[in-house]
Amino acid sequence: MTEQSGAVYDLGYEPFDGERSGRKGARKAVYIDGIRRVLGLGRKARRKIMPWTLIVIAIIPSIVAIGISFILPAGSPDTINLADQNSEFFLLSGTMTMLFTALAAPELLIPDRRDGVLSMLSSRPLTPGDYLGARFASLATIVAGFMIVPQLVLFIGQAATDEEGLFQGFINAADTLPRIIAVAAVYTIAYVPLGFVIASLSNRKAIATASYLAVMIALTAFTEAIVRESSIPAGRWFALLAPINTADAANVWIFGGSNPDALLAVADISPIYGIIALVVFGSLLSMFSLHRYRGLM
Amino acid sequence: MAQTSFTTTGLGYAYGKIAALHSLDLQVPNGRTGLVGANGAGKSTLIKILLGILTPTVGSATVLGLDSRKDMIDIRSIVGYMPEGPCLPLDQTAADFLIYAAGTAGLPKRAARQRASDVLTLVGLNEERFRYLGDFSTGMKQRAKLAQAIVHDPELVFLDEPTSGLDPSGREEMLDLIQRLGGFGIDVVVSSHVLRDIERTCDWVVMLDEGTLLHAGPIGGQQTDGTVLLELTHDSDQVVSALRTAGATVTGRERVLEVSLAGGDVYDTVRDAVAMSGASIRRLDGSGGSLEEMFLHHGSQR
Numbered sequence: 001m002t003e004q005s006g007a008v009y010d011l012g013y014e015p016f017d018g019e020r021s022g023r024k025g026a027r028k029a030v031y032i033d034g035i036r037r038v039l040g041l042g043r044k045a046r047r048k049i050m051p052w053t054l055i056v057i058a059i060i061p062s063i064v065a066i067g068i069s070f071i072l073p074a075g076s077p078d079t080i081n082l083a084d085q086n087s088e089f090f091l092l093s094g095t096m097t098m099l100f101t102a103l104a105a106p107e108l109l110i111p112d113r114r115d116g117v118l119s120m121l122s123s124r125p126l127t128p129g130d131y132l133g134a135r136f137a138s139l140a141t142i143v144a145g146f147m148i149v150p151q152l153v154l155f156i157g158q159a160a161t162d163e164e165g166l167f168q169g170f171i172n173a174a175d176t177l178p179r180i181i182a183v184a185a186v187y188t189i190a191y192v193p194l195g196f197v198i199a200s201l202s203n204r205k206a207i208a209t210a211s212y213l214a215v216m217i218a219l220t221a222f223t224e225a226i227v228r229e230s231s232i233p234a235g236r237w238f239a240l241l242a243p244i245n246t247a248d249a250a251n252v253w254i255f256g257g258s259n260p261d262a263l264l265a266v267a268d269i270s271p272i273y274g275i276i277a278l279v280v281f282g283s284l285l286s287m288f289s290l291h292r293y294r295g296l297m
Numbered sequence: 298m299a300q301t302s303f304t305t306t307g308l309g310y311a312y313g314k315i316a317a318l319h320s321l322d323l324q325v326p327n328g329r330t331g332l333v334g335a336n337g338a339g340k341s342t343l344i345k346i347l348l349g350i351l352t353p354t355v356g357s358a359t360v361l362g363l364d365s366r367k368d369m370i371d372i373r374s375i376v377g378y379m380p381e382g383p384c385l386p387l388d389q390t391a392a393d394f395l396i397y398a399a400g401t402a403g404l405p406k407r408a409a410r411q412r413a414s415d416v417l418t419l420v421g422l423n424e425e426r427f428r429y430l431g432d433f434s435t436g437m438k439q440r441a442k443l444a445q446a447i448v449h450d451p452e453l454v455f456l457d458e459p460t461s462g463l464d465p466s467g468r469e470e471m472l473d474l475i476q477r478l479g480g481f482g483i484d485v486v487v488s489s490h491v492l493r494d495i496e497r498t499c500d501w502v503v504m505l506d507e508g509t510l511l512h513a514g515p516i517g518g519q520q521t522d523g524t525v526l527l528e529l530t531h532d533s534d535q536v537v538s539a540l541r542t543a544g545a546t547v548t549g550r551e552r553v554l555e556v557s558l559a560g561g562d563v564y565d566t567v568r569d570a571v572a573m574s575g576a577s578i579r580r581l582d583g584s585g586g587s588l589e590e591m592f593l594h595h596g597s598q599r
Contacts, residue, residue, distance in 0.1 A: 013481040014415055016450035020403035022374050029400030042393045044429065116383035120445055122350045123378030123455075124401040125370045297350060 026126045027134045034138025037111075038104045054100050055146065058093050062150040065089075066157030085154055086176055087255035090183050091248055093147055098191055098216060098244070100146050101139070105195035106208035108135045113296070114203060122297035131297060132289055136196055140188050147184045155180070176255075183251045186275055190247035191216075193282035193289075200289045220244050227267050236267035239274075243281075246274035300362075302327055302453055302484045303347055307356035310342050310508075317342040318508045320356065325486070325503060329479050331495030331516070332488040333592065334505035340488040341381065343505070344455045348378055361452055361484075374403060377446035377454035381461060381488075384442055387431030391422055391441055394430060395448050402449030412448050420444045420474060436467035443474060453484040460494055472498050492592065504592055511592065524557045527567055528580040535574035543570060552579070 021028075035041075040048035065085055112118050121131060155173055162169025195212050202208035223242035226235050239245065245263040252259050253271040260266075264274050301324055308321040318339045332340045345351040347360050349369030358365040360372045386394055395413035396406075404412060417426050420440040425433070430441060439459065446454050459475060460468045475498045478485050489495055495502060496516060504511035529536060529552045537554065540547050543566045546557040558566050564581075571578055 013419065013477075015482065016404065016408060016412060018405065018408050020374055020449075021405065022403045023370055025403035025405070026401045029397060032400075033397050042390065043388050047388060111386060111388070115386050116380065117386050119380035119382060120378070120384040120398060121401060123348055123373055123376060123446075125373045125403060126401065127370075295351075 023125045023130060026124050027130050030121070030126070030131055030134035031138050031141075034108050034135050035142055038107055038138065038142050050103060051100070054096060054103075055149070058096050058100075058146060059150045059153055061089060061092060062153040062157065065154065066161070069157065069161050086151060086180060087183075087251055087257055089150060089154060090147065090187070090251045093150060094187065094244065094248060094251075097143060097147055097187060098213070101143050101191045101195045102209045102212045104142060105139055105192070105199040105212065106202065106205040108139055109196070109199040110203065110205050110208060118297045126297070128293040128297050129290055132196075132200075132286075132293055136192070136286065136289075139196060140192050143192055144184045144188045147187055148180060151180045151184070179254050183254050186250045186254070186278065187247045189275075189278045189282045190243035193285035194243065197285045197289050197292075200292045216244060224263060227263055236269065239263045239267035239269055240277035241281075243278060246271070246278055250275050300327065301325055301359070302330060302486060303358060303360045305343075305356065305358045308343075308346065308353050308358055309355040310339075310346060310351060311354050316508055318346075318353075321508075321510055323503060323510065323513055325513070326501060327484050328501060329475070329485040329487065329499040330501040330503060331499035332486055332503050332505065333490065333492055333495050334511075335490055337507070338490075338505040339508040340505055341457055342508075344378070344457060344486070344488060347372075348376065348455065349373065375452045377449065377451035377483075379442045379446040379454070379456045379459055381457040383438075384445070385430045385433075385438060388429060390427050390429055391417060391433075391444075392426040394441070395426075395444055398445040399448045402451075404449055409448075412450065416444045416448045419447075421470070435462045436464065436470075439463055439467070439471060440474075443471070447478065447483065451483060453486065454478065455486045455488070457488045458490070459487060460489065460491060468494075523559060523563050524555060525563050525567060526580070526582040527554045527556050527578065528552055529554070529571075530577040530579050533574055533576040536570050536576045539570035539573050540566065545570075 037043070039051050112121070118131075155176060158173040158176075159166055159169030162172055164172065194215065198212045198215065199208045202211060220242050223238045223245065226232060226238040232238075242263055249259065249262040249264040250271045252262065258265070264271055303323070303325050305321045305323045308318055308323075309316065310318040321343070332343065334340050342351065346353050346358055347365055349365055349372060352366060361375060363372050365372065389397070392413055395417060396409045399409035399412050400406070414423070414426070417423050420443055422437060422440055422444065425437060430438065433441060439462070443456070443459065446456065456475065460471050463471055472494060475485060475487060485499075487495060487498060500516055501514070502516050503513045527536075532551055537547050540554075540556055544558065544561070545563065545566055548555045548557075556563060556567055567581065
C-alpha cells in the first residue's frame with residue numbers, strides 16, 4: 001500500500017490590500033450598472049425583450065433607407081438621398097425615444113428603492129448626488145445612444161453610397177457628425193430630466209412610465225393650445241414649456257433647415273432660447289430629484 | 298486601525314419632535330460588539346448616524362477614529378452594513394450583485410470578481426452564485442446580505458438583526474459566520490433584540506432603551522455571580538444533599554435547581570456533587586449574569 005500524501009489547505013479569508021478608488025469607483029460602478037440594467041444585461045431573458053425590440057425598431061428605418069439607396073439606381077425619382085435624412089430620422093425616432101425613456105428611467109431608480117438596494121448603497125462611499133448623477137448619466141448615455149446608433153448606421157450608409165468611394169464618402173459626410181451629437185444631446189436634455197423626476201416620485205414602474213408619457217403629451221397639447229389658439233398676453237413664451245416641440249425645432253435648426261409651422265417659429269422664439277429653456281428646466285428638475293433623495297441614503 | 302470601533306459624545310437625534318437618541322456617551326473598543334434593545338430603542342438610528350445617513354441633532358460620533366459628519370465618505374470606504382430590511386436586487390444573480398457591491402466600495406474590477414467569488418464561498422453560496430436573488434430562500438438572502446457587507450473587506454461591519462427570519466439551523470450558521478468575522482480582523486457591531494445571539498457572538502455589549510444608554514461593557518466578566526441553574530435528568534436528593542454539605546444554597550424542586558455559593562466556585566461544587574452522586578446533567582446555565590438579567594436589572598434602575 002502506498003503511503004498517502006497530500007494536505008488540505010484552508011485558504012481562509014483573503015484580505016484585500018489593493019488600492020480602493022473610493023467615490024470615483026463607486027460612481028463608475030453605479031453608472032455601468034445603470035446601463036446594464038436598462039439593457040437587461042445580466043437579467044432574465046424577458047427583461048431584455050422591450051429595450052432590444054425598441055433598439056431594433058429604431059435602427060430598421062436606417063437600414064431600409066440604405067437598402068433602397070443601394071438597390072435603386074442613382075437618379076431614380078424614388079431613390080433616397082441619405083444626406084438629407086438625418087433630421088427626418090431624428091423626427092421619426094423622437095416618439096420612439098420618448099417611449100424608450102419612459103421605460104428606462106423607472107428601471108434605473110424604482111427597483112433600487114423598492115428592493116432596498118439604497119440601504120446597501122448608503123454604506124458605500126457615495127452621496128445621494130453621486131448616486132443620482134451616475135444614474136442620470138446612465139440614462140442620458142443610453143437615450144443619446146438610442147438616437148445616435150441609427151444615425152451612425154445612416155452615416156455609414158451615406159459614406160458607402162457616395163459616388164467618390166467609401167473613404168471620401170466618410171470625409172464628405174463628416175460634417176454631419178457634430179450635428180448628430182448636438183441634436184441627440186438636445187433630445188436627451190428634453191426627455192431625460194422629466195423622466196428622472198417622475199421615476200424618483202413613483203413606486204411603480206408602470207405608473208411612472210404612463211405618467212411620464214401623459215405629462216409629455218399634455219405639455220405639448222397645452223402649449224400648442226396656448227400659443228396657437230389663445231390670446232393670453234405673452235402667451236407665446238409658453239412655447240418654451242413644450243420639450244418635444246422644442247427638441248424637434250432645434251433638430252431642424254441644427255441641420256440648417258426651417259419649419260415655419262413649428263411652435264417656436266409661430267411664437268417667434270429662436271430655437272437657441274428653446275435649448276436654453278430645456279437646460280434650465282432640466283437643471284431644476286434634477287435638483288428636485290436630488291431633494292427627493294436626501295435622507296434616503 | 299483605531300483603538301475604538303466607534304465613539305459617541307453627547308449624541309442625540311430626533312425625528313421631528315420625537316427624540317430617538319438622548320445624549321449618548323460611548324467608547325466601544327475593537328472586537329465584536331452587541332447593540333441590544335427592544336424595537337424602537339434607537340439601535341438602527343445609531344447605526345445610521347455612524348454610517349453618515351443621518352446627521353445627529355446634537356453631539357458627535359467617530360467611527361474607527363473618523364468623524365461621522367466630516368469624514369462620511371472615508372468611513373463608508375472601510376465599513377460594511379447589513380441592513381435589517383431587504384437590500385438585494387431580486388433580478389440579479391448573486392455573483393453579479395456581489396461584483397457590483399464590491400465595485401461600489403471602490404474595488405477594481407478584477408479584485409471585485411475575485412472577492413465576490415471568495416465571499417460567496419465563505420457564506421456557503423458558491424453553488425448558488427449564478428442563481429437570481431429573487432429565487433433565494435430567506436436564509437440564503439440573509440447570507441447574501443452578509444456577503445455584500447463584507448465583500449470589500451471592511452474594517453468594521455454593522456449587522457442589523459442578522460438572524461431575523463431565520464430558522465434554528467440558519468440562525469446557528471449565521472451566528473457561526475459572525476463569530477468567524479472577528480478572526481478575519483473585522484470589527485463587528487451586531488444589533489439585535491435576541492439577547493442570546495449577542496451573548497453567543499459578542500464580547501462587548503451596548504444596551505439601549507428608548508434612546509438612552511442602559512449599560513455598556515464587556516459581556517464575559519459578568520457571567521457568574523455565584524449562582525447557576527442546574528437541571529438534572531432525574532430527581533436526585535443525593536445531589537441536593539452533596540451541594541448543601543459543600544455549603545451551597547439550593548432552591549427549586551424536582552430536577553430543576555438554583556444553586557448559589559458564596560466564597561467559592563459554584564461550577565466546581567456542582568461538578569463534584571454530581572460526580573459523587575452519579576447523577577446526569579441535562580443543563581447547566583450561568584444565572585444572575587445573563588444579558589437578559591442584566592438588561593432587566595439596568596432597566597429597573599432607570
